[in-house]
Amino acid sequence: MAEFDDSAVSEGTAETSQASDPVYDVRPAPGKGLGVFAKHHLKRGTPILIEEPAFSVPLPTEMFPGQGFKIEHMIASIEAGFESLSPDQKEDYLGLHKFHPSEGKSNILMTIFTTNAYTMDHEHVGIFPKIARINHSCKPNTLNWWSVKTRRRIMYTSRDVEEDEEITVSYIPLLKTTMARQHRLEQYGFTCDCSACRSSEGDKRRVRMSDALDYLEQKQFSPTKKLSIKEKRISKSVNLVNMLEAEGLPDYLAQAYHFAAVFNQQAGHLREAREWAMRELEMLQLAEQTSEEALKAMEYLNNLNT
Ligand SMILES: C[S@@+](CC[C@H](N)C(=O)[O-])C[C@H]1O[C@@H](n2cnc3c(N)ncnc32)[C@H](O)[C@@H]1O
Numbered sequence: 352m353a354e355f356d357d358s359a360v361s362e363g364t365a366e367t368s369q370a371s372d373p374v375y376d377v378r379p380a381p382g383k384g385l386g387v388f389a390k391h392h393l394k395r396g397t398p399i400l401i402e403e404p405a406f407s408v409p410l411p412t413e414m415f416p417g418q419g420f421k422i423e424h425m426i427a428s429i430e431a432g433f434e435s436l437s438p439d440q441k442e443d444y445l446g447l448h449k450f451h452p453s454e455g456k457s458n459i460l461m462t463i464f465t466t467n468a469y470t471m472d473h474e475h476v477g478i479f480p481k482i483a484r485i486n487h488s489c490k491p492n493t494l495n496w497w498s499v500k501t502r503r504r505i506m507y508t509s510r511d512v513e514e515d516e517e518i519t520v521s522y523i524p525l526l527k528t529t530m531a532r533q534h535r536l537e538q539y540g541f542t543c544d545c546s547a548c549r550s551s552e553g554d555k556r557r558v559r560m561s562d563a564l565d566y567l568e569q570k571q572f573s574p575t576k577k578l579s580i581k582e583k584r585i586s587k588s589v590n591l592v593n594m595l596e597a598e599g600l601p602d603y604l605a606q607a608y609h610f611a612a613v614f615n616q617q618a619g620h621l622r623e624a625r626e627w628a629m630r631e632l633e634m635l636q637l638a639e640q641t642s643e644e645a646l647k648a649m650e651y652l653n654n655l656n657t
Pocket residue numbers: 382383384385386447448449450466467483484485486487488539540541542543544545
């Protein structure tokens with residue numbers, strides 16, 4: 352189940368273009384089953400798919416360390432969700448990929464769900480039949496966003512994508528070593544062969560970025576009077592931004608821009624704080640123009656301006 356956890360183009364335009372003239376094709380992706388490919392060059396921030404769930408089910412309340420929740424606890428809700436679909440939707444659901452062969456109605460429904468579902472808010476997980484054709488990469492070119500406001504999942508490019516390039520997204524948290532990522536991907540029944548997995552030379556950097564995120568997260572609400580510590584936090588946040596940009600891992604960029612803004616603000620560097628806050632806002636608005644997160648970032652920026 353992928354863990355994700357109004358775009359720059361207006362929502363209406365994105366939806367219209369998606370319905371009448373999709374920017375992607377679905378076709379075989381060697382070694383991966385089907386995949387989604389860019390029909391032509393796509394600029395960063397292009398919405399690829401905006402989709403509502405065919406059905407969704409509540410997440411079990413019981414969680415297990417390192418694995419999340421147990422899918423077996425969801426079978427009754429999955430069966431009920433499936434039964435709520437129209438005949439065409441049922442056919443689409445049954446045509447989705449199964450990461451291993453299964454027999455018996457319950458097992459088939461469950462395997463399809465595990466292979467294809469995305470978490471929505473913190474309480475539900477859903478099936479998005481078109482989005483489900485997008486394969487995973489540990490260095491993806493696409494971000495995904497759950498819009499609480501429209502109750503749709505938005506997939507949009509995080510960088511320019513070439514014509515015919517495969518659209519990829521991450522199913523898992525990315526700031527982990529190759530071994531940890533592969534272990535996590537076992538639940539989907541494949542071994543990732545993306546450029547990051549072929550050479551594990553980026554492992555140390557991913558762990559450093561993860562440590563930096565944890566450190567900055569912790570320190571953002573503990574301002575210090577010591578100038579040297581203020582400067583250290585600024586430099587750690589700017590280093591984090593630089594590393595994320597260099598590694599092509601935009602999933603964490605809005606957060607890193609925010610830290611750079613906060614620590615500059617705490618050091619009294621308001622001009623720099625505003626620049627970072629603007630980058631945070633631009634990043635969030637790529638996903639959805641007026642999400643709660645984007646509005647909060649806008650308010651933060653406005654406060655810095657007064
Ligand atoms: C959500 S589906 C993605 C679409 C799928 N390829 C299809 O044919 O419908 C997830 C499944 O696709 C395959 N897959 C996704 N990303 C892959 C990758 N990077 N390498 C190999 N297989 C992958 C795995 O079988 C995985 O269980």
